[in-house]
Amino acid sequence: MAGSTLASPSDEAPALARPPASPGRETWRRFRRHRLALASVGVLALLVGGVVFGGFLWPVAIDDIDFAAQLQGPSWDHPFGTDDLGQDLLARMIYGGRISLAVGFAAMAVASLIGVLVGALAGMSRRLLDPVLMWLTDLFLSLPQLPLLLLVIYLFRDSLKAVFGSQGGVFLMIVAVIGGLRWMPVARLVRAQFLSLREKEFVEAARSQGATAAHLVRRHILPNALGPVIVAASIEVSAAIIAESTLSFLGLGFPPDIPTWGRLLFDAKDHLDVAPHWALFPGGAIFLTVLSINFIGDGLRDALDPRRVL
Amino acid sequence: MADPVDPILSVSDLTVSFRSDGRWREVVHGVSFDVGPRETVALVGESGSGKSVSALSILRLLPRDASRIGGRVRFAGRELLAAPEAEMRRVRGDAIAMIFQEPMTSLNPVLTIGFQIAEALIRHRGLSRSAAEAEALRLLDKVRIPAARSRLHEYPHRFSGGMRQRVMIAMALACRPKLLIADEPTTALDVTIQAQILDLIKSLQDEEGMSVLFITHDMGVVAEIADRTVVMYRGRAVEAGPTARIFEAPVEPYTRSLLAAVPRLGTMAGRARPMRFPVVDRTTGLAAPTPETPDTVQAAERPVLEVRDLTTRFDIRSGLLGRVTGRVHAVEGVSFSIAAGETLALVGESGCGKSTTGRAILRLVEPLSGSVLLDGEDIIGLDPKALRARRQRMQMIFQDPFASLDPRMSVGAAVAEPLLINRLAAPREARRRAEDLLARVGLGPETAGRFPHEFSGGQRQRICIARALALNPRLIVADEAVSALDVSVKAQVVNLMLDLQAELGLAYLFISHDMAVVERVSHRVAVMYLGEIVEIGPRAAVFGDPQHPYTRKLLAAVPVPDPARRGERHALPDDEIRSPIRAPDYVPPERLYREVSPGHVVQDRGAGWTGSAAGEAAA
Numbered sequence: 001m002a003g004s005t006l007a008s009p010s011d012e013a014p015a016l017a018r019p020p021a022s023p024g025r026e027t028w029r030r031f032r033r034h035r036l037a038l039a040s041v042g043v044l045a046l047l048v049g050g051v052v053f054g055g056f057l058w059p060v061a062i063d064d065i066d067f068a069a070q071l072q073g074p075s076w077d078h079p080f081g082t083d084d085l086g087q088d089l090l091a092r093m094i095y096g097g098r099i100s101l102a103v104g105f106a107a108m109a110v111a112s113l114i115g116v117l118v119g120a121l122a123g124m125s126r127r128l129l130d131p132v133l134m135w136l137t138d139l140f141l142s143l144p145q146l147p148l149l150l151l152v153i154y155l156f157r158d159s160l161k162a163v164f165g166s167q168g169g170v171f172l173m174i175v176a177v178i179g180g181l182r183w184m185p186v187a188r189l190v191r192a193q194f195l196s197l198r199e200k201e202f203v204e205a206a207r208s209q210g211a212t213a214a215h216l217v218r219r220h221i222l223p224n225a226l227g228p229v230i231v232a233a234s235i236e237v238s239a240a241i242i243a244e245s246t247l248s249f250l251g252l253g254f255p256p257d258i259p260t261w262g263r264l265l266f267d268a269k270d271h272l273d274v275a276p277h278w279a280l281f282p283g284g285a286i287f288l289t290v291l292s293i294n295f296i297g298d299g300l301r302d303a304l305d306p307r308r309v310l
Numbered sequence: 311m312a313d314p315v316d317p318i319l320s321v322s323d324l325t326v327s328f329r330s331d332g333r334w335r336e337v338v339h340g341v342s343f344d345v346g347p348r349e350t351v352a353l354v355g356e357s358g359s360g361k362s363v364s365a366l367s368i369l370r371l372l373p374r375d376a377s378r379i380g381g382r383v384r385f386a387g388r389e390l391l392a393a394p395e396a397e398m399r400r401v402r403g404d405a406i407a408m409i410f411q412e413p414m415t416s417l418n419p420v421l422t423i424g425f426q427i428a429e430a431l432i433r434h435r436g437l438s439r440s441a442a443e444a445e446a447l448r449l450l451d452k453v454r455i456p457a458a459r460s461r462l463h464e465y466p467h468r469f470s471g472g473m474r475q476r477v478m479i480a481m482a483l484a485c486r487p488k489l490l491i492a493d494e495p496t497t498a499l500d501v502t503i504q505a506q507i508l509d510l511i512k513s514l515q516d517e518e519g520m521s522v523l524f525i526t527h528d529m530g531v532v533a534e535i536a537d538r539t540v541v542m543y544r545g546r547a548v549e550a551g552p553t554a555r556i557f558e559a560p561v562e563p564y565t566r567s568l569l570a571a572v573p574r575l576g577t578m579a580g581r582a583r584p585m586r587f588p589v590v591d592r593t594t595g596l597a598a599p600t601p602e603t604p605d606t607v608q609a610a611e612r613p614v615l616e617v618r619d620l621t622t623r624f625d626i627r628s629g630l631l632g633r634v635t636g637r638v639h640a641v642e643g644v645s646f647s648i649a650a651g652e653t654l655a656l657v658g659e660s661g662c663g664k665s666t667t668g669r670a671i672l673r674l675v676e677p678l679s680g681s682v683l684l685d686g687e688d689i690i691g692l693d694p695k696a697l698r699a700r701r702q703r704m705q706m707i708f709q710d711p712f713a714s715l716d717p718r719m720s721v722g723a724a725v726a727e728p729l730l731i732n733r734l735a736a737p738r739e740a741r742r743r744a745e746d747l748l749a750r751v752g753l754g755p756e757t758a759g760r761f762p763h764e765f766s767g768g769q770r771q772r773i774c775i776a777r778a779l780a781l782n783p784r785l786i787v788a789d790e791a792v793s794a795l796d797v798s799v800k801a802q803v804v805n806l807m808l809d810l811q812a813e814l815g816l817a818y819l820f821i822s823h824d825m826a827v828v829e830r831v832s833h834r835v836a837v838m839y840l841g842e843i844v845e846i847g848p849r850a851a852v853f854g855d856p857q858h859p860y861t862r863k864l865l866a867a868v869p870v871p872d873p874a875r876r877g878e879r880h881a882l883p884d885d886e887i888r889s890p891i892r893a894p895d896y897v898p899p900e901r902l903y904r905e906v907s908p909g910h911v912v913q914d915r916g917a918g919w920t921g922s923a924a925g926e927a928a929a
Contacts (some may be wrong), residue, residue: 201714205774208672208706209728209781210698219727223718306718306761 030303037299040292047289051097060091062259071275081277083267092259093282099167099254100241100261101289103174107240110179112233115186120217122187123194134191141184146246152177153252170254178243186232193225227301234297238290245286261286317344318521319368319489324381326360326367334378338364338545341381345489350515350522352532352553355542356568356796357767361525364542365491368523369402386488404434407482409475411494416478417466423450423477424462430484449480452517453510472503479510483518490515491523496531500659500823505867508534527796529572530826530869533557541565554873566590571801572871573826579854584653584831586808587801604812606651607833612686613647614784614817615671615704620644620680622663622670626891639890640666641677642841642898650784651811653818655828655849657864658838661890664821667838668787671819672706673697685784702732705778709790711770715762721748721773722758728780747776751806768799775806785817793824804831825868829853834909837861840890842901847910857912 032038066086074081080089122133153173160169197203203220211219245262247253249269254260259267261282268278326338338360345351353361366372367379368390383390386405390398402408410416418426427449428442437445443462450458453476466474475495482490492511496504512535515522524535532539532553539556541549541564549562560566567590578585588600622641625634640663648654656664670677673689681688689700705728708714715724725747726740735743745755751772762770771791778786788807792800804827810816822828828835829849836846837860845858856862902914 201708201710202716204674205706205708205714205777206716206727206731208674208701208704209731209777210701211727211731212698215731219719220716224716306763 026306027303031299034295034299034302036295040295040299043288043292044296047097047285047292048101051094051101054090054094054097058090058094060088062092062095063087063257071271071278073275073277080281081275083264083275083278084271089264089278089281092264093261093285096259096261096264096282097285099171099258100244100286103171103178103244103260104237104241104289106171106175107178107182107243108233108236110175111182111236111240112186112229113183114179115183115232116190116222116229118183119187119190120194120222123191123221124198124213124217130191133187137184137187140181143181145181148181149177149243149247150250150252153247166255167258174244174247174253175240178240182236182239182243186229186236189228189232190225193228194221197221197224227305230300230304231294231297234293234300237293241286241289317346318386319345319523320382320384321364321368322382322384324364324367324379324383326363326372326380327378329376329378336545338367341540341542341545341547343540343547343550345521345523347488347521348515348519350512350524350535350537352524352526352536352539353542354526354529354532354539356527356798358544359542360545361527361542362493365408365493365523365525368491369406369408370398371402371408403430403482403487404485405487406489406491407485407487408491408493409478409482409495411497417474419466422463422465423469427477427481427484430481434485445484446480449483450477452483452514453477453480455480470503472499472506475499475503475507476510479507479514483514486518487520489521489523491525493525494527495524497526497528501825501869502659502863502867504531505869508869511535528869529557529569529797529871533871533873533875534869541568557871557873563590567798569871571798573797573801573824573830574871575826575829575853575865575868576870578829578849580850582848582850584808584833586805587830589805603808606811606815608650608652608815611650613649614685615819616647616681616683616686617667617671618645618681618683620667620670620682621678622666622675623678634894636891637894637896639663639841639892639896639898641670643901644680644838644841644843646836646843646846648785648817648819650817651815652834653811653820653832655820655822655832655835656838657822657825657828657835659823659864662838663841663890664823664838665789668706668789668819668821672701672704672787674706698732702728702781703783704785704787705781705783707771707774707778707786707788707791709793711767711774711794712762714774715770717762720759720761721753721765724762725758725773725777725780728777732781734781743780744776747779748773750779750810751776766799767795768803771795771799771803772806775803775810779810779814782814783816785819787819787821789821790823791820792827793822800827807831825865837864840888842913844913845911847906847912851907851910855906855910857906857910 064087066082069078069082069086071084072078072082072086078088078090080093082089083092118133118137122130125133156173157170160173163169164172198216198221203216206216206220241261244253244260245265248260248262249266251266253262256263264282265279268275268282272279321344322342324338324341325336327334327336329335341360341364343351343353353364355361363372367377368383370379370390372379379391381391385401388401390401393401417423424443424446427446428439431437431442431445432439447458447462450462455461455473455476461468466477469477490511495511496507499507508531511522514520522535524531526532536553538551539553540547541556541562543564549556549560549565556565557569560569570588570590573587583603583605586600586603620641621643624638624640626636626638627633628635642663644663644667646654656667658664666675669675671682673682677690680690682690684700684703687700689697692700715721719727722741722744725744726737729735729740729743730737741758745758748757749755753769753772753776757765762773765773791807792803795803807818808831811818818831820828820831832849834847835849835852836843837852837858838844839860845852845856845861852861853865856865903911904914905911
């Protein structure tokens with residue numbers, strides 16, 4: 001809004017039609033208006049519910065080898081078909097999905113947390129901290145990600161395994177590596193938002209009332225900066241799932257016996273011509289997860305912004 | 311209207327609807343008016359009255375899929391609303407030219423102005439490149455741009471706002487239009503520049519024989535320029551007629567209330583105290599008697615605020631190592647004091663340092679030197695914690711009430727926030743106090759749960775005032791607090807501020823560029839120019855007997871909302887507002903001040919004053 005435009009859109013007569021609702025309800029009402037986001041919540045709930053509770057509904061062992069049923073397409077016995085060892089793909093996807101989704105959300109949390117922290121510190125600093133943190137961000141951005149990932153995994157896989165066990169160690173390492181290498185976009189976004197918000201008049205108004213810097217950040221700057229961060233974070237989830245898939249695809253993620261969605265894709269690639277279903281189901285699951293999380297992020301951003309007339 | 315000659319533009323029964331949420335909403339309801347040849351017609355109204363939309367729909371510049379235009383628009387015998395798009399393109403810029411409010415954004419920053427003007431000439435008039443450049447030069451001369459030949463090849467950022475608006479006018483004139491539509495062309499400009507542009511438009515109209523449709527919210531500008539006036543209110547033309555008749559004998563209640571709310575320079579002669587605006591009933595147009603404001607100034611006590619030699623400079627750094635290559639001398643050696651219950655107005659044009667002064671007093675920007683005594687205690691050099699405690703006693707109201715409210719915070723929470731920040735009340739108690747404060751500024755307690763975007767501009771400014779009052783301050787710095795508001799709303803907010811001053815004994819530092827409002831509200835006035843106070847004194851003395859040439863120039867430039875006094879003004883020289891940027895080694899000269907009458911002090915213009923000589927000649 002340009003400072004020179006007239007700020008008053010109408011007369012003094014109040015044009016307040018709706019009674020004020022409580023903020024939580026209001027947010028939910030706004031979110032419901034976003035149809036795609038609402039549908040995406042359903043899809044994501046189905047996926048999460050599927051991987052969490054699917055094991056009870058489909059109690060088939062993931063490592064049941066049945067050479068009589070190699071590379072079968074979907075059937076009543078094996079709804080998602082089987083792989084080259086005759087293992088049931090539905091059971092494997094339920095099991096692996098837990099890990100894929102957990103990696104996605106945990107890595108998102110790590111990346112967003114570091115990103116918001118670095119961005120906020122840089123955005124509020126008026127001295128040396130800002131350039132230093134931004135150099136660090138640029139440094140991280142310029143690192144080639146995949147080789148670095150490979151190097152870290154090569155160096156630390158065994159020591160972590162020793163401490164946290166094979167699955168736990170790899171999980172921690174992958175979350176740390178993906179989260180630790182993907183915070184930069186969030187940090188830049190947050191910094192840019194902070195830089196513009198901290199000069200806004202309402203922040204200055206709060207400052208003139210005696211607010212401390214911490215109060216300004218907590219009550220005024222961060223809530224207003226969060227919209228783009230939510231969208232970025234939702235993209236981060238998808239990026240983490242895909243990154244994990246890439247690692248597993250390269251055979252460097254979880255051990256081969258843990259069928260994460262990415263690992264399933266990796267295994268399926270040699271049989272694409274005879275058993276396309278093997279790749280289609282995990283690929284479709286990743287696709288649906290990523291898409292629905294992005295839509296939910298969109299909807300959340302709109303719903304959390306009281307200025308939007310929805 | 312029975313005009314002896316055919317009108318050049320005839321708008322009859324114009325309706326405009328916009329689609330929102332799938333429904334069509336009519337915003338302009340059957341507006342009719344004519345513009346005769348060589349005539350200036352003003353469309354005047356407050357924001358949201360549909361004046362700009364009407365003008366845009368004449369040129370069919372509204373988005374086609376989201377708007378619907380009805381009625382008839384005849385221009386030079388052609389029906390514009392039925393014309394094919396290709397023909398409209400020929401009309402736009404060729405027969406009808408338009409200039410806009412924001413000269414800053416209407417020029418392409420990467421092309422020289424000469425190129426941009428020449429482009430229009432080549433496209434519309436089919437001139438060759440060299441002929442177009444020569445013509446562009448002639449046009450720049452015509453709009454009185456000094457040293458036009460050398461400035462032809464400069465980029466827009468080298469031009470000030472007023473000069474850019476001149477360039478825009480030159481472009482509009484490029485094709486010798488029959489009609490010029492000017493949409494708030496001077497609203498974003500300073501008063502002295504506004505006066506220059508108005509003069510320019512008037513004289514160009516005589517030279518070129520164009521008609522002008524002038525859209526504005528400023529009754530002073532209307533009185534200055536328009537032959538006939540159409541008053542718009544909520545999408546309707548409520549009153550139309552010759553400008554002199556509208557001002558002398560308004561018929562409609564709305565016109566009367568609008569005119570009553572217009573601050574007029576000079577109405578305060580012979581009054582010592584500020585005066586409320588008359589309250590006019592919108593339905594009857596009758597003004598209630600204006601109650602006299604009580605004498606609020608506590609002259610005997612020690613002043614609330616004493617500012618001594620306040621100086622604020624900003625470094626301009628450039629180059630790889632961030633060397634200081636210049637300094638903005640925003641505030642230079644400013645001294646004044648404000649007593650409890652007193653209003654000191656700080657007036658001046660953009661870039662004169664008046665806002666920086668206000669911010670430096672609250673230490674929202676750090677002053678370089680000087681002292682700011684609040685109730686006798688110097689707040690410069692206080693540590694952050696002590697400063698936060700002192701800030702409770704001085705609060706600020708900003709120009710843009712929307713920008714100064716957190717869009718994510720309900721109004722009640724925003725008003726309660728200062729209490730919570732300073733731990734003066736528990737959350738429940740703060741909520742209750744917030745409702746009281748909102749009631750005090752004329753808003754119901756049920757508004758507390760709503761968000762800023764649900765309020766109009768005037769209501770938002772009331773909320774900001776309620777928030778500023780929450781801490782029971784002694785001093786309120788009002789930085790252009792009413793400048794962005796419509797006239798009638800402005801009058802209401804000013805009245806509220808005066809009432810609060812009478813009730814609570816507040817001291818105001820009223821920062822404004824609007825001389826007419828300043829005359830109304832202030833006890834004393836300080837005029838700033840290039841970071842320095844050039845004249846300070848009691849309001850009656852400064853307005854009645856201005857001593858400094860800059861004060862005189864400023865007062866002469868204010869448009870007078872009285873068509874009978876048109877042309878009384880002295881012609882203003884076409885100079886620009888000078889920049890306060892200086893070389894890093896610049897040492898400001900010693901200033902001498904002389905006292906004209908008790909309390910009325912003027913900067914002696916010795917070698918230091920380098921303002922326009924014509925300002926002195928006008929005196």
